[in-house]
Amino acid sequence: MADVAEQVEAELVAVITAVHDGEPLALTTEDGRRLPSGPLQTEHRSMQAGMRSWVTRQTGHDLGYVEQLYTFADRRRAPHPALEISYLGLTTVASPTDSWVSWLEYFPWEDRRAGDDLIEAHLAPALSRWADEPPDRELAVRRRLRCAVTFGLEGQPWLPGMALQRYELLYEVGLVPEAGASADPEVTGRPMDRDHRRILATGIGRLRAKIQYRPVIFELVPESFTLGRLQSTVEAVAGHQLHKQNFRRLVEHQELVEETGEVEHSTGGRPAKLFRFRREVLDEREAAGTKLPIVRSR
Structure with a gap:
């Protein structure tokens, strides 16, 4: 040994x-x-x-x-x-x-900001065929439920933190290049060597879960930022859109940010206020985060 x-x-x-x-x-x-x-x-x-x-x-x-x-x-x-x-x-x-x-070049299905056409048009039919393959109906039912839960199909909610489970399911079904598939990268993503795409999916899922209860999102924005930039950063990570006013109420209610007294003039319209993260909230409360909703809203 x-x-x-x-x-x-x-x-x-x-x-x-x-x-x-x-x-x-x-x-x-x-x-x-x-x-x-x-x-x-x-x-x-x-x-x-x-x-x-x-x-x-x-x-x-x-x-x-x-x-x-x-x-x-x-x-x-x-x-x-x-x-x-x-x-x-x-x-x-x-x-x-x-x-x-x-x-999104590796996981194009993870971006729900513009809708879910890719999943409905390409992935869902392939997953459905795989689920219905077994002659054992009980196994087929379990497969169909797994596909629905993993990809938010048949009325199931889309869960952003399941990035790894979605990639692994597509690997098991044989739809990604790492599994030997000859597929369109715009549908099943660019391949990576060894287990690196799986590791990347793990990181995406972990970060999406983390921003729901810890303010790590502020590590991805500069020291001063507009609330619009903060929201677009959260949406980029989460992969879905958030209601503008609801998001701002959440941030303000948790007292995560404070005004810097300066404004941003390059926003294309009225100058936007600049904010900074109140790092003392980590001392004031053990858990402070963006409390992201798990369902995309417009």
């Missing part, structure tokens, strides 16, 4: 996220086929500290919020199997380079 353990390699894989002009981005390498990754750092007091240092050295970006995701076992790696220890890191970027790729 010791000999086997010694042959297992370990590396860090970073899901580094930013939002620019209403587009959710992930930092990538290898022409968008991989997430930033590298050997496990052992000289730091913690893995998280090592992760921050490694990301800064490799990418030039300082991370705000950082959280460990999962450890993935890649048994296909040669010459030895590898453990991929994944982290989610949030940052801001003023001028994205080509290494920053929209989530």
